[in-house]
Each structure stands twice: as structure tokens, then as C-alpha cells.
Amino acid sequence: MIGKVLLSHGSGGRQTNGLISEIFIKHFNNSVLSQMNDAAQLTLEGNRVAFTTDSFVVNPIFFNGGNIGKLAVCGTVNDLAVSGARPLYLSSAFIIEEGFELEKLEEIVKSMALEAEKAGMKIVAGDTKVVERGSVDGIYINTTGIGVIYEEIYISASNAKPGDVVIVNGTLADHGITIMCKRHNLGIEGDISSDCASLNSLIYEVLNVCKDIHVMRDATRGGVAAVLNEIAEASKVSIILKEESILVKEEIRGVCEMLGLDPLYVANEGKVCIFVPEEHAEEVLSVMKKHPLGQDAYIIGRVTDDIKNRVFVETMIGSKRILDMPSGEQLPRIC
Amino acid sequence: MIGKVLLSHGSGGRQTNGLISEIFIKHFNNSVLSQMNDAAQLTLEGNRVAFTTDSFVVNPIFFNGGNIGKLAVCGTVNDLAVSGARPLYLSSAFIIEEGFELEKLEEIVKSMALEAEKAGMKIVAGDTKVVERGSVDGIYINTTGIGVIYEEIYISASNAKPGDVVIVNGTLADHGITIMCKRHNLGIEGDISSDCASLNSLIYEVLNVCKDIHVMRDATRGGVAAVLNEIAEASKVSIILKEESILVKEEIRGVCEMLGLDPLYVANEGKVCIFVPEEHAEEVLSVMKKHPLGQDAYIIGRVTDDIKNRVFVETMIGSKRILDMPSGEQLPRIC
Numbered sequence: 001m002i003g004k005v006l007l008s009h010g011s012g013g014r015q016t017n018g019l020i021s022e023i024f025i026k027h028f029n030n031s032v033l034s035q036m037n038d039a040a041q042l043t044l045e046g047n048r049v050a051f052t053t054d055s056f057v058v059n060p061i062f063f064n065g066g067n068i069g070k071l072a073v074c075g076t077v078n079d080l081a082v083s084g085a086r087p088l089y090l091s092s093a094f095i096i097e098e099g100f101e102l103e104k105l106e107e108i109v110k111s112m113a114l115e116a117e118k119a120g121m122k123i124v125a126g127d128t129k130v131v132e133r134g135s136v137d138g139i140y141i142n143t144t145g146i147g148v149i150y151e152e153i154y155i156s157a158s159n160a161k162p163g164d165v166v167i168v169n170g171t172l173a174d175h176g177i178t179i180m181c182k183r184h185n186l187g188i189e190g191d192i193s194s195d196c197a198s199l200n201s202l203i204y205e206v207l208n209v210c211k212d213i214h215v216m217r218d219a220t221r222g223g224v225a226a227v228l229n230e231i232a233e234a235s236k237v238s239i240i241l242k243e244e245s246i247l248v249k250e251e252i253r254g255v256c257e258m259l260g261l262d263p264l265y266v267a268n269e270g271k272v273c274i275f276v277p278e279e280h281a282e283e284v285l286s287v288m289k290k291h292p293l294g295q296d297a298y299i300i301g302r303v304t305d306d307i308k309n310r311v312f313v314e315t316m317i318g319s320k321r322i323l324d325m326p327s328g329e330q331l332p333r334i335c
Numbered sequence: 336m337i338g339k340v341l342l343s344h345g346s347g348g349r350q351t352n353g354l355i356s357e358i359f360i361k362h363f364n365n366s367v368l369s370q371m372n373d374a375a376q377l378t379l380e381g382n383r384v385a386f387t388t389d390s391f392v393v394n395p396i397f398f399n400g401g402n403i404g405k406l407a408v409c410g411t412v413n414d415l416a417v418s419g420a421r422p423l424y425l426s427s428a429f430i431i432e433e434g435f436e437l438e439k440l441e442e443i444v445k446s447m448a449l450e451a452e453k454a455g456m457k458i459v460a461g462d463t464k465v466v467e468r469g470s471v472d473g474i475y476i477n478t479t480g481i482g483v484i485y486e487e488i489y490i491s492a493s494n495a496k497p498g499d500v501v502i503v504n505g506t507l508a509d510h511g512i513t514i515m516c517k518r519h520n521l522g523i524e525g526d527i528s529s530d531c532a533s534l535n536s537l538i539y540e541v542l543n544v545c546k547d548i549h550v551m552r553d554a555t556r557g558g559v560a561a562v563l564n565e566i567a568e569a570s571k572v573s574i575i576l577k578e579e580s581i582l583v584k585e586e587i588r589g590v591c592e593m594l595g596l597d598p599l600y601v602a603n604e605g606k607v608c609i610f611v612p613e614e615h616a617e618e619v620l621s622v623m624k625k626h627p628l629g630q631d632a633y634i635i636g637r638v639t640d641d642i643k644n645r646v647f648v649e650t651m652i653g654s655k656r657i658l659d660m661p662s663g664e665q666l667p668r669i670c
Contacts, residue, residue: 006664007664007667008662008663008664010556010664010667011556011557011661011663011664011665011666011667012555012556012557012561012602012661013556013557013561013660013661013662013663013664014660014661014662015662015663015664016556016557017565017660035491035492035493036492036565036569037418037491037492038387038413038414038415038417038418038492038552038553039385039386039387039414039415039417039418039420039480039482040385040386040387041383041384041385041386041418041484042383042384042385042386043382043383043384044379044382044384045382047378047379047380048376048377048378049376049377049378049379049481050374050375050376050377051374051375051376051377051424051426051459051460051481052373052374052375052426052460053426053427053428053460053461053462053477053479054428054462055428055429055430055462055464055477056464057430057464057466057470057471059470078373079373079374080373080374082373082374083372083373083374083376085374089386091386091387091388091479092388093388093389093390093477093479094390095390095392095430095475124386125386125387125388125479126388127388127389127390127477129390129391129392129475129668130667131392131472131667131668132667132668134469134472135392135394135471135472135668136392136470136471136472136475137466137469137470137471140430140464140471140475142388142390142428142462142477142479144388144426144428144460144477144479145374146384146386146481147374149376156370156372157370157371157372157373158370217373218373220347221345221346221347221348221351222346222347222348222351226347226348230352230371234371267347325348325349325352326346326347326348326349327343327348327349327350328343328346328348328350329341329342329343329345329346329348329350330346331346332342332345332346332465332466332467333464333466333467333470
């Protein structure tokens with residue numbers, strides 16, 4: 001579809017219906033959505049339901065490894081998956097700036113459709129608002145997801161236990177640094193790419209070999225540091241990371257140093273922290289390494305009970321520094 | 336809470352957590368939300384689930400009869416209710432402009448909490464993004480809702496049948512005209528007020544006396560005209576409205592005439608169109624009139640099969656005009 005988004009595309013009238021059928025229904029194509037009722041009607045098998053929402057305001061909208069649409073689907077898929085749920089249904093709500101290119105919108109919607117299909121989700125409900133030029137920066141997307149929690153899985157941020165190891169599925173800081181480089185034209189874009197990915201199939205494999213996962217969290221805004229601090233606080237435990245074990249790509253580490261950023265505080269969009277009793281660590285690592293998104297999986301740290309509610313990094317020379325909850329804002333509009 | 340929203344309130348770090356606990360958790364207070372997991376965990380009784388999403392970009396944010404927060408809850412409550420569902424769980428996602436007053440945010444959040452409680456809903460999941468000054472116009476809110484559809488209720492836009500009457504629960508165009516007057520300082524604000532309201536208790540009473548409701552739709556963006564045209568098209572029927580029966584408040588009609596607007600095209604936020612076989616019309620009207628939000632309920636029109644897929648208005652002198660699907664944009668950012 002060519003042309004630009006007009007205010008009338010958000011009026012609820014003829015142009016809205018045209019946009020819905022020519023872009024949204026066309027790509028999100030499924031029988032629930034095309035009924036066009038005020039609410040989608042779903043059937044859920046299983047009585048523990050996971051429900052999560054996220055708005056995406058990433059700037060720039062297109063970046064190496066993805067765009068705002070792919071990010072919006074992966075982000076919500078991952079929030080469901082780390083809750084031990086099978087992602088099933090998604091809503092997508094768009095706030096679009098008047099004058100936004102319809103071609104770009106269609107590219108974003110195509111990415112969403114592709115990513116939702118890969119994750120086994122259906123996009124069954126939607127909303128489109130158009131605001132005047134200058135009232136939004138291009139496009140913002142909200143996705144809200146529903147999943148059904150697998151039987152016998154009880155994951156919670158407050159469930160970390162001393163003796164757990166913390167496994168991460170790969171390198172850190174790829175997403176945040178890719179966005180920063182693109183936004184500020186740092187010109188090293190070619191070598192780096194967002195890790196934006198749906199983790200549900202990787203997590204499914206993990207839950208399949210080990211039901212005794214205590215905590216799972218994807219490390220997005222605020223990076224691994226924010227996630228681990230939240231878990232330490234909720235579970236009333238401490239967590240010790242080994243600095244030498246932390247995986248960061250060479251180019252990413254270079255940019256972090258240039259910008260004065262600690263990779264532990266930088267957002268990821270395809271990385272999960274998995275807390276598992278040490279005796280299950282080997283089998284979990286082994287199944288993760290067989291999955292394309294877990295080939296570099298490694299143990300990043302351990303849970304202890306020595307000093308309550310803190311995260312530490314043990315440096316190579318054996319000293320310990322506190323890894324605090326991030327404070328202030330290093331990287332706005334990263335997701 | 337006083338002060339202003341800062342970019343760091345959206346960072347996912349310490350300030351985000353402060354904002355969440357001091358404003359969101361404080362007012363939305365419930366055990367699911369306060370677990371602060373990546374996804375809320377819900378239990379749903381009933382296997383037909385309704386799911387709906389809406390973003391709210393209304394300008395101005397505060398208006399006679401409500402604000403963006405009340406609107407965001409009522410809008411989603413109503414989309415669930417008109418689907419024949421009992422509204423249960425709500426997510427709320429905020430995109431806030433840097434510098435927005437925390438006091439205003441708290442007032443909005445309080446309205447949401449109050450309205451959700453009245454509607455019997457719990458706000459169980461949320462998200463907060465803060466964008467730089469100028470990247471959003473104050474605050475936008477997405478609400479996504481889950482409900483369980485009552486047994487033996489089968490409502491769909493494609494279910495209107497010749498012989499159905501169309502009942503509306505009161506005067507038209509109150510919301511849209513209130514917003515326009517406030518936005519453009521038309522100075523007649525004092526006398527007019529948005530009809531913004533949660534209709535679930537009214538609809539519950541209707542479903543209680545008559546399970547054979549064919550279609551229900553709240554008449555928001557595009558007004559009664561948009562909704563009836565969509566239903567006529569989906570059900571392959573025509574609908575005839577009686578011009579003399581259409582209820583519009585005197586002041587609202589005056590503003591409509593001044594602005595050249597047809598009240599049938601203006602947004603409502605507390606009005607529902609109910610399609611019911613004529614033999615049930617009296618009992619439905621009677622129960623509606625006993626409810627505070629249905630005291631002015633009346634029959635606005637009838638479904639026929641004469642010429643397919645159109646909506647007509649029969650004027651007082653007996654002539655008929657086509658009431659077309661709205662085209663273009665009369666009233667941007669009305670919800």
C-alpha cells in the first residue's frame with residue numbers, strides 16, 4: 001500500500017476500515033480477527049492464564065536485526081514465555097503520526113505477522129489511532145498477550161533460592177548498543193545487530209527437560225542488572241556474577257567503552273536469565289546449546305544468602321563490587 | 336506525588352519502580368499486580384473468553400465528565416460488555432511525555448482505579464514508557480481487557496435480523512461535542528458533559544431479561560452512523576432510523592448546528608446500540624429504564640431486508656436519506 005497515513009485513517013469510518021482490511025487483516029489473517037467484533041472471542045484450554053502488556057516507542061523504528069513491529073511481538077512473546085506460558089493470542093494497538101508512510105507501516109505489520117507466526121501466536125484484536133503531525137514520533141505500538149501456563153511450572157521473581165545458578169543464553173547488550181549506534185550514526189552499524197528474538201521455543205525446550213525452574217526473566221530495559229536486582233529483592237537473596245564469565249561481543253564492548261556504558265545495564269531483546277538448582281544446570285545448558293538461540297548459553301552467576309537483596313560482581317582479581325539497580329536514564333526509547 | 340515525570344521514570348530502573356509503587360500499585364492495589372511478575376497470572380472460569388484492546392489519545396486530557404484515564408477504562412469495559420462478557424481483568428500501558436505533572440498522572444490513575452472498581456475489573460498488568468518532550472502530546476494510554484462471555488449469549492455484528500429493533504440508551508453526541516467545546520474553548524462547557532460511563536451493569540440487566548440479543552455495539556468513533564453501517568454490512572441487512580425519535584440534548588444540538596456536524600456521526604462514550612427481536616423490545620426497554628444509565632432508552636430504528644447493507648434515516652415528512660459510513664475525519668483525537 002503506498003501513500004501516507006491520514007487523520008481519517010483513525011476516524012473509525014470508511015478509511016479506517018480500508019486500512020484495517022488492506023494492511024492489518026491482510027497480514028495478520030486469521031478467522032478471529034476477521035470477524036471484526038468489538039472483542040475477539042477466544043477459547044483457552046487450561047486454567048492458569050498469563051497476561052502481559054508492553055508499549056514500544058523505540059527510536060529509530062528500523063534497525064539492524066529488526067524493527068518496532070518485530071520488537072513489539074518478541075517483547076510480549078518473551079514476557080509470556082518467561083512466565084512459563086505458551087504464547088497464544090496477541091492484541092496490537094497502533095498510534096501513528098499523520099503523514100507516516102503506508103509502505104513503512106506495511107513493512108512493520110509484515111514483520112509482526114511473521115514473528116507472531118514463528119511464535120505460534122495469533123494477532124486477534126487491534127486498534128488504530130492517528131494523531132496530528134508532531135503529536136507522536138512516527139509510530140508507537142502496544143502489544144498485549146495471553147498465554148496458558150504449562151502444567152507443573154511455577155515460575156516467579158520471588159522464587160530464587162540459594163544454590164540456584166543463573167544461566168543466560170548468550171552475549172549481552174547487543175540490542176541497546178545497536179539502537180544507540182543507529183540513532184547517533186556511530187557508523188559501526190554494519191558489524192552489530194539487535195538480538196531481538198522470540199524465546200518461546202528455547203524456553204519450551206528448557207521446561208521440557210527441567211520443570212524445576214525457579215525464576216526466568218528476559219533482560220530488557222535496565223539490562224541484566226535491573227532484572228537481577230529485582231529478583232534479588234523479590235526473593236530476598238543475593239546473586240554473585242563472575243565478571244570473567246560475562247559474554248559481550250568485541251564490537252559491542254568497544255562501543256560500551258566508548259560511551260562509558262556497562263554492558264550489564266544495557267537492554268537485550270533476546271536474552272533470558274534462568275534460575276535453576278545447580279543439579280539441573282548441566283541438562284539445561286545442554287538442551288539450550290542445541291537450540292539456535294542458546295548456542296552460547298553459560299552460567300553467569302549464583303544465588304547465595306550471605307547478604308540479603310544485593311547483586312555483586314566478582315572481578316577477575318577476586319574483589320567484589322555491588323551491581324546496583326540502575327538509576328537515572330542512560331538509554332531512553334530503547335524498546 | 337508532586338514533581339514531573341522524568342525520562343528515568345521509564346528506564347526500567349529504580350525510578351520506574353518508585354513510580355510503579357507510589358502511583359500504580361498504590362491505586363490499582365490488588366494481589367496479582369503487586370507480584371510484579373513479567374506477566375500477570377489469572378484464573379478464568381468459563382471457556383469463552385473475550386479480549387479487546389484500545390489506545391486513548393484524547394485531547395484535552397481532562398474534560399467535563401471525565402479524563403483520559405476514566406475513558407480508557409470505560410472504553411475497554413464497554414467493548415467487553417457489548418460482546419456479552421463479564422469484564423474481569425485489565426492491563427494499562429502508559430506513554431508519557433517527559434515533564435508531565437505527576438499530580439495529573441496520579442489524578443488519571445485514581446480515576447482509572449475508581450472506574451475499574453465500579454466495573455468489577457482488576458488492573459493486573461501494566462507498562463510505563465516515558466518519551467522526550469515533543470515525542471507524545473502529554474499522555475496516551477492503552478487498555479486491554481479480558482472477560483468471560485456469559486453462557487447462552489451469542490452476540491455478533493453479523494447477527495442482525497430483519498424484524499429486530501434497535502434500542503439506544505439515551506442522548507447522542509454528548510462526548511464528542513464536549514471534547515470539541517473544551518478543545519476549541521467554545522465557552523459553553525458548563526452546560527454539557529461527556530457521557531463517558533461503564534455500561535457493563537446496564538448490559539448485565541439487559542442480558543438477564545433477554546438472552547436473545549442479536550447485536551450490541553457501543554457507538555464511539557464515527558458515532559451511531561459508523562456502528563450501524565458496520566452492522567448493516569456484516570449482517571447483510573438494512574437499518575431504518577426514525578429521525579424524530581433521535582434524542583439529542585438541546586445544547587448539544589445547538590453546537591452541532593453551529594459546527595455543521597450531524598449528531599449521528601459524533602462519538603459517544605456511554606451509548607450502546609442493542610439489536611433485539613421486536614417481541615422482546617418492551618421487556619428490554621423496561622429494564623433499561625430502571626437503570627441510571629438507561630432512563631432515556633428508546634427505539635431508534637428497525638432492521639429490514641429491503642435493500643441490502645444500507646442505513647437510512649426516515650425524516651419527519653416521510654422521505655428517506657442514506658446515512659452513509661463516515662468518510663474523512665470530522666473530529667480527531669476524540670478518544
